[in-house]
Amino acid sequence: MTTIISDTEETADEGTSGQYAFETSDEGTTLEHPTDRSTREATICVVGLGYVGLPLAVGFAQSDYRVIGYDVDDVTVGRLQEGVDTTGDLPDEAIQDGDISYTTDATSIAEADYVIIAVPTPIDDDERPDLGYVESAAATVGSKMEPGTTVVLESTVYPGTTREVLAPALEDASGLTAGTDFFVGYSPERATPGDDEHGLADVVKVVSAQNEKVLEDLATLYESVVDAGVHPAPSIEVAEACKVVENAQRDLNIAFVNELSMALDNMDIDSRAVLEAAGTKWNFHDYRPGLVGGHCIPVDPYFFAYRSAREGFDPELMQTSRQVNESVPDHVAELTIKALNQSHKTLRESRVLVLGLAYKAGVGDIRSSKIDAVIDALQEYDIDIAGYDPFADGDAARESFGIEVQERLAFEGFDAVVLATPHAEFEQLDLESVARKLTDDPALIDVTGTVGEDAAVDAGFVYRGL
Template identity: 80%
Template sequence: MTTTFSDKKTRDDDREHDRYELDTNDGGTALEHVEEPSTREATICVVGLGYVGLPLAVGFAQSEYRVLGYDVDETTVGRLQAGIDTTGDLSDEAIQDGDISYTTDASVIGEADYVVITVPTPIDDDDRPDLSYVESAGATVGSKMTPGTTVVLESTVYPGSTREVLVPALEEASDLVAGKDFFVGYSPERATPGDPEHGLEDVVKVVSAQNETVLDDVATLYESIVDAGVHRAPSIEVAEACKVVENAQRDLNIAFVNELSMAFDEMGVDAQAVLEAAGTKWNFHDYRPGLVGGHCIPVDPYFLAYRSERDGYDPELVRKSRQVNESVPDHVADMTIKALNRCHKTLRDSRVLVLGLSYKPGVGDIRSSKVDEVVDALSEYDVDVAGFDPFADDDAVRDAFGIEVQETLSFEGFDAVLLATPHAEFGELDLGAVAAELESNPALIDVAGTYEEADAVDAGFVYRRL
């Protein structure tokens, strides 16, 4: 049979929404696109105003859409209403620019033609995907949306989640049918916090939808804000899978160089010198060892592994890569202990200053940072640890890490410096002046190799790096 859904009103006019003629025998296969509207007349609601959702909301608003930003966190919404950038990647001016409203009132969802869901998708204590936020968002959106709405999920999920988790939540809460009364798409987020060269408009956007007509509509919407263009995936499952594969690949490559680093450390060979030499070959891929934290690389491989194992295949390489990268904090702590021993320091009397506590350079986000695991490992040896980070919130660090946190950088009284997260500001330090301020015969553990070993040794440090 064919079903035509009627128009709905948006904003304060009687503008017609898209009308589709659908064959719903297979859940809604589009046969004909009846009307082509001006997408910039649409109202868009972004659900979840974190490091993915907020830039998206601002991007749509700056492209002259009417945007409704919805989040359950009253503190976040309050700061946004006051015109404050809560991510650090935009600006206060950007938050205030364009036709955009921030609210904790879910009823605004009913005003939207498009609802984009950008809620967190963490893993639980057993490394299994936790899609409770997606399910909850689906229930909220479903309870408020009106017929004709298109819902796009951007949260990272395992293949099949949009159909298995989001759609049932939307249908149950709305009493509507996907593909007949409302429409669904998936577009994996590719946000890179702290990287101004790869913002929303600069990175190709993968888009997918439940049928070709909805795909055309969603692709047109994203093409209007993404200068790099869009890639139309042949299915929602392909788009879901591509996201987890992107980060599983990075996890695997970083695990390889981390394992090399640990192996060469036992051999007494400089791993980074080896990588620089190998990198002279034209087809060698340039990855460097380091702590692997954040919301994507340490998480997404588990989504892939979960779905794969559910269907009967054990992805051993994916899991092994995770094991290797999860072992690096202990290895960094071990490097620090060995460096203190070489300096003839008594561990229980030693003080180590950790520079950089966030999960990556240039950002203040300490969630999913692996530095706290290094701190925990050092504490097991009764080493006194303090920290400093020019981006992270000091109170949040104290609560999360349980260490002394400096508000003004000082090296006095410390036996070693552990450069864990190489913020650009740390690369400008005068090593000679730093060594002079430290206790005698100090150590420098330079995780990412920010400094040249010869410079550190000349400054008077016992130097170690991955």
């Protein structure tokens, strides 16, 4: 049996060729794990059926593996058992196809050769990594897995987590020893919700493990479902670090253009025109200002900074980038207030409609959305806020944001529109028609430059944008 984690330093014997390779521990115990994926005889259990785990489970099932999808959420598992996609990223047929069973019964983990853990890893109120879900999953898996299992962690973590947190938790719960009785590896998820062109099969998979034999085994396993190929990392820590560095780099680049936008706004210079002009140079990187939400970019830099600080080095540039991007919601609120003032509106009597409540275009996920910070800042001025999102669940949005959420888009009676999330539906708005439905001298705050200043001004709006 195999559960994936990664990065132990023991070196396995070469073993025998064929469907199974045999590995002899220091204690003389002989364990076996599948290495020939062509027969698809391995059973894989995916723990955590969210935006990362569910596509992974479906991907393996579609490649003819027997898959167990385990989650502690009764509602999620119930809907999946009914054949309903719970993420919005997969067709319902994909949930129903293949040899896959969805369950809340942890005893089924014992049937798996590989256990892949894909649970959330948020930060706490002090911006420190919260590994509670990982530890809980490890305790459950460890209490059920059989000797010989390989456990792979896919959750975003700081370098060292697999070796220092996951493996010991598995050992404590199982009474087994990592590298001897079971094996671990790490393969960072690279899921991009709402992006059909960069799914599981389309993005190179970084894979690491505690020894060369397990690494070879896991690389073969993932190659069977990832058409783009596999990159074997030299250590688990390298694989863990690469994940947080990928998103820290994006955070830094976005912070630069966000700070640039704020500075150019004070100079009364169009930042998007500046970026367009600068973009004509062949080596200029095309990043645009905006709210930085979601589960990766606003979180991953904190994981890296936490581990780095433990070793006595504070990555100041990375932390400054976070501060810049966290200040953008207040800047958007300030732009909204300036636009309302320019429209001769009394703030406490103003009504503002926010278009888009999800953290990115094309998805309905409102968790980790930065729109709530914009709303909070505007409500400090007693501005009445309503919202609309064609993808987000209305009830969940009402509870999360504490505002009126429209089921059907209506502009009547509002003084301003904040176009926050650039869903494709909003790109098709008839601006002149919208302006007529709003009060006199309406304002449009175009956070992502979806419609552009010229079109908005021509339609009769007071326009502001990043």
